[in-house]
Amino acid sequence: MGYSEEKVHDDTVPDIFIACLREADFKIFEVLDIDLDRLLHTTQTFDFMKTIFVGDEIVTRPAVTKVRTKLNSANPFVTLEITTEYFRNEELIARTSGTIFVREALS
Amino acid sequence: MRVRLFESSGLSRAELMQYGWISGDHNPIHFDEKVADGRGLPGLIVHGMFLYCIVYKAIDDFLLEKSPDFRIKELSSKFSGMTFVNDSFRVEVELDESKELSDPSARNKVFLLNKDGEANCIFQAVFIRRNP
Numbered sequence: 290m291g292y293s294e295e296k297v298h299d300d301t302v303p304d305i306f307i308a309c310l311r312e313a314d315f316k317i318f319e320v321l322d323i324d325l326d327r328l329l330h331t332t333q334t335f336d337f338m339k340t341i342f343v344g345d346e347i348v349t350r351p352a353v354t355k356v357r358t359k360l361n362s363a364n365p366f367v368t369l370e371i372t373t374e375y376f377r378n379e380e381l382i383a384r385t386s387g388t389i390f391v392r393e394a395l396s
Numbered sequence: 397m398r399v400r401l402f403e404s405s406g407l408s409r410a411e412l413m414q415y416g417w418i419s420g421d422h423n424p425i426h427f428d429e430k431v432a433d434g435r436g437l438p439g440l441i442v443h444g445m446f447l448y449c450i451v452y453k454a455i456d457d458f459l460l461e462k463s464p465d466f467r468i469k470e471l472s473s474k475f476s477g478m479t480f481v482n483d484s485f486r487v488e489v490e491l492d493e494s495k496e497l498s499d500p501s502a503r504n505k506v507f508l509l510n511k512d513g514e515a516n517c518i519f520q521a522v523f524i525r526r527n528p
Contacts, residue, residue, distance in 0.1 A: 304468065305452040308445055312420040325423040326431050330444035334472040335452075340527060392435075 300343040333387035367391040402454035406482040415446045440481040454487045469524035477516035
C-alpha cells in the first residue's frame, strides 16, 4: 500500500487495511455457487468507526442484505448487496456495504 | 477547485495478482486474459477494491499534509467504468468549500479518471477529527 513507517504512528493500523479482510465475503459466492468471473463490482461504501491497532483480532460478519433480479430479459442479471460488519471484542469498529452485479444469471 | 492527488502510469498484471492474494479476490477476470476475453472484456480489469484502496490512500496522504487532525470517516464509491491493466489513471479531489471539513453533509468528491480523462469512479468522502 506504500504506507511508510513515519506515517504509521505508534501501533495504529491504516483503516483501509480492513478492506483486505474479505475472505468471508468470497465464501458467500462459493455458497451461492456463483462463478467469480460473472461478477462486477458496482458500488462500495466503508464506514470507518474506530481506530485499529496492531495485535487486534478482527472478526468479520458478511451478509447478503439486498437482492434485485431481472430475469425475464435478454440479459438476465442479479444484483446483490453485501454488508460486512467488522468487530473487535464484539465492538463494531467498521461496516462496509457494496453491490455486486452478477451477469448471465441464468446460464 | 480540483486538486490532483495521485497519478499512475498503470497497474501491472503482477500487481493485480499480488492484490488478489492479499485480498482473497481471485476472480480470474483480473489476471487470466482468456477468461476476460471469454467474458467479452477487452482486457484484464483492475479490482474495484484495489482502486478503492489506492484512492483511500491518496486522500489519506492529502489529509495528513493539509489537515492532519482529520481522517476519513466514510468513503462511498460508484464504479461507472472499468480500469484496465497497464492503463494510466489519476485521482483528483474537489472539496466542498462551502462547508467545514468535518461537516458530514459536505459533498467532498473524489474522482478516479481514466487515461481519457473520464471518470471511471466517483467517490464521496466524509471526514472526521481524529481521536486525540
